[in-house]
Amino acid sequence: MVAEKMYELGTKKSTIRTIFEFGRKRAAEVGEENIFDFSLGNPNVPTPEFVKQAVVDILSEMEPSAIHGYTIAPGNPEVREILAKSINERFGTQFSGKNLFLTAGAAAAITISFKALCEAGDEFIAFAPFFPEYRCFVESVGGKLVVVPPQPKDFQIDFGAFGKCVTPHTKAVIVNSPNNPSGAVYSEETIRELASVLQAKEKEYGHPIFIISDEPYREIAFEGYTVPYVTKYYANTLVCYSYSKSFSLPGERIGYIVVPDEIADFGRVYGAIAGAARVLTHVNAPSLWQLVIARCAGRPSDIRTYVKNGRLLYQGLIDAGFECVKPQGAFYLFPKALEPDDYAFCERAKKYDLLLVPGTDFGCPGYFRVAYCIKTETIERSLPLFKKLAAEYR
Numbered sequence: 001m002v003a004e005k006m007y008e009l010g011t012k013k014s015t016i017r018t019i020f021e022f023g024r025k026r027a028a029e030v031g032e033e034n035i036f037d038f039s040l041g042n043p044n045v046p047t048p049e050f051v052k053q054a055v056v057d058i059l060s061e062m063e064p065s066a067i068h069g070y071t072i073a074p075g076n077p078e079v080r081e082i083l084a085k086s087i088n089e090r091f092g093t094q095f096s097g098k099n100l101f102l103t104a105g106a107a108a109a110i111t112i113s114f115k116a117l118c119e120a121g122d123e124f125i126a127f128a129p130f131f132p133e134y135r136c137f138v139e140s141v142g143g144k145l146v147v148v149p150p151q152p153k154d155f156q157i158d159f160g161a162f163g164k165c166v167t168p169h170t171k172a173v174i175v176n177s178p179n180n181p182s183g184a185v186y187s188e189e190t191i192r193e194l195a196s197v198l199q200a201k202e203k204e205y206g207h208p209i210f211i212i213s214d215e216p217y218r219e220i221a222f223e224g225y226t227v228p229y230v231t232k233y234y235a236n237t238l239v240c241y242s243y244s245k246s247f248s249l250p251g252e253r254i255g256y257i258v259v260p261d262e263i264a265d266f267g268r269v270y271g272a273i274a275g276a277a278r279v280l281t282h283v284n285a286p287s288l289w290q291l292v293i294a295r296c297a298g299r300p301s302d303i304r305t306y307v308k309n310g311r312l313l314y315q316g317l318i319d320a321g322f323e324c325v326k327p328q329g330a331f332y333l334f335p336k337a338l339e340p341d342d343y344a345f346c347e348r349a350k351k352y353d354l355l356l357v358p359g360t361d362f363g364c365p366g367y368f369r370v371a372y373c374i375k376t377e378t379i380e381r382s383l384p385l386f387k388k389l390a391a392e393y394r
């Protein structure tokens with residue numbers, strides 16, 4: 001009667017959703033302030049004042065039909081020119097408006113990219129730990145997700161393991177840096193090596209292999225870490241960007257795909273992106289927010305809270321006896337669980353009202369994710385509880 005797969009996707013509760021609901025229930029029992037909810041990647045830093053001002057200015061200066069009307073599917077041409085110029089200024093690239101396709105955030109950007117590229121039998125590679133939605137997005141377009149095992153010492157790429165996953169069926173490799181959930185930023189060396197492996201494989205197989213660079217956390221990179229702009233290292237790259245995290249706008253749904261001129265057959269790739277967007281009912285990215293991001297292009301993200309929270313939590317976890325890679329960006333830590341079964345570990349943490357997400361959900365059993373985009377004071381009060389939890393394992 002209905003599509004079984006869709007029913008399953010729509011009704012099966014995700015672990016994060018289940019944890020969230022548990023948190024709501026406990027909050028009603030013991031009070032909001034006694035729940036330490038580290039489960040959600042919802043930015044707690046307020047949307048910058050300049051974004052609010054841009055909204056107010058646009059609403060008072062422009063004609064309603066120019067604000068709220070349809071735009072062409074790739075997005076307002078002037079907006080795309082402004083954004084391309086801003087990317088060029090910051091990263092030394094040479095894009096123009098025609099290289100951009102505006103989308104409803106990164107989720108839409110990556111799904112459109114998967115659909116645009118996927119042909120029967122195609123494989124898409126992700127590096128564990130990875131954003132769990134990749135699996136559902138890739139499978140929804142008929143592709144197969146191939147997972148490269150993690151390199152836990154630093155969560156960079158294990159190139160030995162990666163080499164074994166690339167086959168003539170590989171259509172694209174998904175890169176997410178700064179990473180959800182590990183907080184790692186891929187170094188320039190990692191990106192160079194990835195590019196060199198893929199260039200050799202493209203030659204061997206005689207067809208392009210794309211990198212899909214999923215970059216909603218690009219702006220959230222800590223001091224000493226730069227996020228290489230992947231198109232400068234590898235021509236067959238699609239960049240998927242979003243303002244959900246950088247400007248704390250996750251509910252507004254705005255982002256873009258960059259398709260560089262150098263990509264194999266620009267016209268066909270851009271055309272397929274437009275086609276994929278069309279069948280996925282894109283129509284156009286939210287019109288008001290297209291105008292807002294154009295006015296805010298190049299403005300900085302406020303990452304001070306994330307820097308402070310990351311340092312505090314990292315040190316607290318290390319002091320409590322956890323093993324954890326130092327945060328380099330985004331707003332997540334991905335420590336090792338204190339028992340092999342990460343579900344059992346996260347269940348035990350609930351005793352202290354610490355809400356953590358098992359690593360298995362990210363393709364990495366034995367670990368857990370802590371999202372620290374929450375109040376600093378909550379993190380401070382959680383540290384003795386992490387200590388108590390760790391003491392149970394001694």
Ligand SMILES: Cc1ncc(COP(=O)(O)O)c(C=O)c1O
Pocket residue numbers: 041104105106107108131176180214216241242243244250255
């Ligand atoms: C790695 C990663 N990619 C994509 C997304 C989706 O972001 P958006 O809100 O821009 O769709 C998220 C959201 O948490 C994410 O963590």
